[in-house]
Amino acid sequence: MAMTELSTPKTTSPFLHSSSRLSLSSKLHLSNQFRHLLLPPLHTTSNSKISCSVSQNNQAPVAVQDNGSVKTKKECYGVFCLTYDLKAEEETKSWKKMINIAVSGAAGMISNHLLFKLASGSVFGPDQPIALKLLGSERSIQALEGVAMELEDSLFPLLREVDIGTDPYEVFQDVEWALLIGAKPRGPGMERAALLDINGQIFAEQGKALNAVASPNVKVLVVGNPCNTNALICLKNAPNIPAKNFHALTRLDENRAKCQLALKAGVFYDKVSNMTIWGNHSTTQRGGLLIQKWGRSSAASTAVSIVDAIKSLVTPTPEGDWFSTGVYTNGNPYGIAEDLVFSMPCRSTGDGDYELVKDVEFDDYLRNRISKSEAELLAEKKCVAHLTGDGIAFCDLGPVDTMLPGEV
């Protein structure tokens, strides 16, 4: 195994002890002034070993030979461009093999919460090194660099790569998870049909890109709204990825519902279990109230619910409980129309996959509500037929407007 000089950092001299010597090597890092950054001096005492050291013959980071092919990291960011022997660390620290996680809308507020949770190890565990692949728009590239800088500055030990880019065919390369958060928000006066089309095109393109370059068993979680229909579009454009791997986020609805039910029941929310969100994610109700109070949409709790949704797939579901997630209807036992993405109760063994909970029984009231949600999703599906390969779109969404301007 090739050990680069970078994996043996405890070299001897000279100690960096003046801020003026810090002229940074990264092309993306501009700051070379550290007025208040005063590093430890040369002298070491018996009690305190000072290990901030720089090798005299320090080389620029080099590409690592990986399976015979030179790995180039064109889009890597700052300190994450450094080459080091992660395999050795994986062995030394009993770490798992690094996973690649793509996040779209990476410069947005939900991602600004989510990325730091992913990087901290609180989602995939303290033994799972992580590479983050950040997808943004041309317009957001500076902000993406800002996010990458903040991730660097957070010194998360498990975060080993941060790449930024605007082309899903590059960013999605080999990703094992794709968290698709970015979507155009609905502008004032915009028709729902227009929004469906604009966002649908984004998710059609991302589906194609995932199909072409992602890990064949990539798990895809669609957050950008309308998330059920966006997820359907995405999976239809990724025929080589199992349709079962695509999810639409309804966990925020589940969490909110659990909290409200706890309030109603006069118990703490940890006493509420077996909550099912059937059908589609709703952007109205509590989300709207939050925007009104808060002046912005609920980024922090949305990020928490994304974490919950991922954890539900990578940890075994507690005995007797289930979780809700929007999944592809293909042989569902509830008589819900096939070929939709519809939220249903699921369980997981923790391997990233899930099974439907098949024995929840409906009464007429629930049946009726589910049918309404089903009808909404069927109507949305007809609007985006041109994006799913189902022919010519016909859009009649009816008078019910479930989507709020400003809600992501």
Added chain:
Amino acid sequence: MAMTELSTPKTTSPFLHSSSRLSLSSKLHLSNQFRHLLLPPLHTTSNSKISCSVSQNNQAPVAVQDNGSVKTKKECYGVFCLTYDLKAEEETKSWKKMINIAVSGAAGMISNHLLFKLASGSVFGPDQPIALKLLGSERSIQALEGVAMELEDSLFPLLREVDIGTDPYEVFQDVEWALLIGAKPRGPGMERAALLDINGQIFAEQGKALNAVASPNVKVLVVGNPCNTNALICLKNAPNIPAKNFHALTRLDENRAKCQLALKAGVFYDKVSNMTIWGNHSTTQRGGLLIQKWGRSSAASTAVSIVDAIKSLVTPTPEGDWFSTGVYTNGNPYGIAEDLVFSMPCRSTGDGDYELVKDVEFDDYLRNRISKSEAELLAEKKCVAHLTGDGIAFCDLGPVDTMLPGEV
């Protein structure tokens, strides 16, 4: 021990299975429409136990008898106003006794990251139940409610109370930690002396309030800038709290410096240790670059550094390493002026307290840089003499401007 009916939630009937029955009891919760929230039906099957249940004779939450006095929670929020027997849970789950954590500037962006980290258990550990006391301005009270709603919706098991308020004498009651983040940002054209005075008055008042109502051994971390001088003002107004308990956050500088040094050295940042930030927190340099890239200040990484600063006090410092924090100079071995808040290398046994690392030796270069930082802090101290009980203020801050408009 009194068990309220709320601690026995697994009552029998009727099951809530229609969204129309959800009319919420909390006065702060307005939404009563749950179009897409379709709860599990009455019927339970052999495989799936449905435990969303509401007792028929459900009572409104009542005050718990606590040490003979009725505990009223005037400012509590939503589901956190529920009364339940936390002591029983502490025993059942081997939880520690709940701690009260105050956060000022709670509606701001740094807090929006920090509060969720505190509530998730990632700072104080998975066995530490937490009460969050959110201090904001009158102007921000709606946003505080929004934050509380998002905390509710996140269903953090360890988060047991959220109180919101605008009066530090109420919010700081019995707090064991006070994270003072709120400060007025510097407006365009504002003189540094004016900013020092405006923020100084805030921290003088908060110091008085902590002195009057907080836990006698409260730990105080000042983040609002200029944090060193604000911390000095705060501790001077809290004579009954040990001066050693006050900290000014220089951990963000430490983290940024470690990252930059790693880049320079060509090693991953986890190889850099024993970094000392001497003197005052600097709001320029990388922070300024981030604002430029990102369009806002670095809330996420600041929150991470606050977490790091707290963890450094509540977990033992790794052998041979240290961390930087701005502390009260009282008998320091480095000849730095006494009666300042100055960042120095420290170690902790993990009990919330710390000791200075006393044997770092300076060369002339470092001595000179430290003297400059010392002179800046002495000048700031003279500007706020009217707030520290040191007589009449005299303000001559010199030409060096370390504070950037827009940086928090």
